Amino acid sequence: MTDNNFIPQNLDYSNLKKGSFTFKTPSNIALVKYWGKEKIQIPKNSSISFTLSACFTLTTLDFEKKLKSDDNFDFEVFFEDKNHDDFKPKIKKFFERIDSYLPFLKDYKFTIKTRNSFPHSSGIASSASGMAALSLCLMQIEKELNPNISDEYFNKKASFLARLGSGSASRSIEGEVVVWGKHPAIDHSSDVLGVKFPYPIHQNFKNYHDTILLVDKGEKQVSSTVGHDLMNNHPFAEQRFKQAYDNLNEMSIILQTGNLKDFISLVESEALTLHAMMMTSNPYFILMKPNTLKIIEKIWAFRKETNSNICFTLDAGANVHVLFPEKEKEQIHGFITNKLIEHCQNKQFICDRIGLGAKMV
Ligand code: PMV
Secondary structure, three states: OOHHHHOOOOOOOOOOOEEEEEEEEEEEEEEEOOOOEEOOOEEOOOEEEEEEEEEEEEEEEEEEEOOOOOOOOEEEEEEOOEEOHHHHHHHHHHHHHHOOOOOOHHHEEEEEEEEEOOOOOOOOOOHHHHHHHHHHHHHHHHHHHOOOOOHHHHHHHHHHHHHHHOHHHHHOOEOOEEEEOOOOOOOOOOOOOEEEOOOOOOHHHOOOEEEEEOOOOOOOOOOHHHHHHOOOOOOOHHHHHHHHHHHHHHHHHHHHHOOHHHHHHHHHHHHHHHHHHHHOOOOOOOOOOHHHHHHHHHHHHHHHHHOOOOEEEEOOOOOEEEEEOHHHHHHHHHHHHHHHHHHOHHHOEEEEEOOOEOEEO
16 A cells, blocks of 8 residues: 555545534554654554553544635634644644545534543543544545445555554554554555454453553653654664564464463563663653552562463553453452552553444444
8 A cells, every 4th residue: 555545536525515423433552562753654663552442532523615615724623522722733734744635624624522531631642542533534524425435445544544643543443453564474564554463363362451550640751753753863773673573573473372471571571662762762761650660560579479461561651551361350450459559640540451443423
């Protein structure tokens, strides 16, 4: 797939006056992390993620044809029913990037109404689910104009557009496991969009749990845009990209064979490597908090004691994603409530699990 595949020909929108679409779109958690990009949102290495379920964004896009076309993007943004002009610059930039792929953007006035299932400023990034939700709503307009487009094209283009809003958003369209970035071990993988993991996933990973411990809900000190940029001229960049390449190979085998011990060591190493990249960039920074480390130490001790298959991963923040198989959920829920939530801000956590992808509502 190249960018040109997504430039629609001869769309006739003279008859589509107005409408409204709503999509519920999940967040995702990377197992092999994306950190470092080039050009416009092309990843330096391929990444793979579990699509989540309980953490989602619900976005309604109302659109109405302008009386007279002009050269401006015309839109309003409401977050949790309140006008949110702070989101406008990011969305305007997104519209500029996708304009040539959705040539009707300047012909309509849009109202974007969005909300998240997770608490605002919980440290859970809403850019992946948010950008994916908006892309799906826009694709539904294209589908209205051209009902013949296939579901496959619809999802691919939605992922392609979402990627231009936020890289990891390309992995929030489909479930249960998605790969973004071209890799020889994954058929049809691509740098410009996320694809559903194309091989059978072992039963051990069915219903896999991700309990998100909200350690620090403050604003991120360093945005992921700045973090990605710091991988340019990073002293360990080339080794890191090579390691991610090898890890994706290995993760593909693990997901098919169900080897949980290998899963644990790969996922935890990826999480710590992501943070090691942050700590060794110039300027350097640390996103983990003391409570992040306390939780990690307790997970390691519990695993040693019980031989459980619990493990953790981290995003670009202090929160800890606790991953574990369905079979062990009672024992691990007990451990989380008795031992880990004391390290969360206001004892807050979210019980999530692997999910099936976005849905129109
Ligand atoms: O999509 P971005 O630009 O917010 O980058 C996300 C990067 C990580 O969440 C740290 C890793 C990943 O692959 O999701």
